Amino acid sequence: MERHFETEMQALRNRLLGMGAMVEERMHGAVVALMERNAAAAEAIIAGDQEVNELQIEVDDRCLKLLALQQPMASDLRLITAAMKINADLERIGDQAVNIAENSLKLMNAAPLRPLIDLPRMAEIAEAMTRDSLDAFVRKDAALARSVLARDDEVDQLKDHIFRVLLTYMMADPGTIERALSLILVSRNLERIADHATNIAEDVIFVVLARDVRHGAAVPLE
């Protein structure tokens, strides 16, 4: 029974990692489609969302079965319920990839505004945050999770910078307004991805800290 439980927990971790890899690839693909003005690639991202939704249902189902059948201990309970929350955040990261792809398609209808300012950099950080938050979950690594939280400020600063630059464009030339608005919305999509990665990292810290506190060995907060 114990061995079976461990096998199922490992399968859950692997599924969640697989889902993480899928949404990372999709957000990356959406940003590349934007940069390369590749409409077919953007449309493929939009069409592929169903696969993420199906994986989310499967992961949720695994979690519920583990909760129902195995009478897990407190630390495993925290881990399984965290997995359910992380699963929801990953699915929503997938939704943001769709939003980016949709905004990209709009941008392809007009001449490019300029080399996308800091959007690729912002996308890079949001992607790394997503990847690291999941690695932190699998390795129960609170320090790595905390490094994800720290990067959220950088994303917010880039978002503000992008906003100010695009505002200047729009004021100087109303002909740029529609394109600038689409780019602002993409920056908000990326901000939301970083927010979801932050949620995941917070869940990881809760799982790890609560476990360690229970064992009488509190992890220092800084």
Next chain:
Amino acid sequence: MERHFETEMQALRNRLLGMGAMVEERMHGAVVALMERNAAAAEAIIAGDQEVNELQIEVDDRCLKLLALQQPMASDLRLITAAMKINADLERIGDQAVNIAENSLKLMNAAPLRPLIDLPRMAEIAEAMTRDSLDAFVRKDAALARSVLARDDEVDQLKDHIFRVLLTYMMADPGTIERALSLILVSRNLERIADHATNIAEDVIFVVLARDVRHGAAVPLE
């Protein structure tokens, strides 16, 4: 034991309803502050977010205790794990109230653009969706939950309409760009609130349908 479990489940429902009432009040307050250009009210919304965060932690804690101590049955498991997800969505609705309050403060620095177009209407629907999704949870009312899903399209249409009207303003008079952008962002905040209400409604349908299927009485999907 059984009676104790029921008492604790009822306490959980009440807490979640209390949290729902709190975030509804806060989103409502943020929109009123925007309409009445009341900076003090907007600042109070921003300052009050901590209370929501604390309630979220308490609700999560109740859920974990129920899962750990009571060995709940499959239908209760679904209900408790749904409560944890709903809890997260409510907290994020609270975050959107803060975002609306922050955008309102920016708008108060300049002359009003015009009577806010459809934003109050959009806010009203998002509020009702939040309230109804929680009522549906407490009453296990799949039909009410489905009516929430149906209203999400209306919110999206209002969002698109607001976007088009404000775009016209910006193009006609670049002096309106900053204010129009803030209003567009408020409409996106409201859209996110409606999205969270939709998530809650989907969780309710899952809880209710799975329970009813288990009892051999499937609820028709339409």
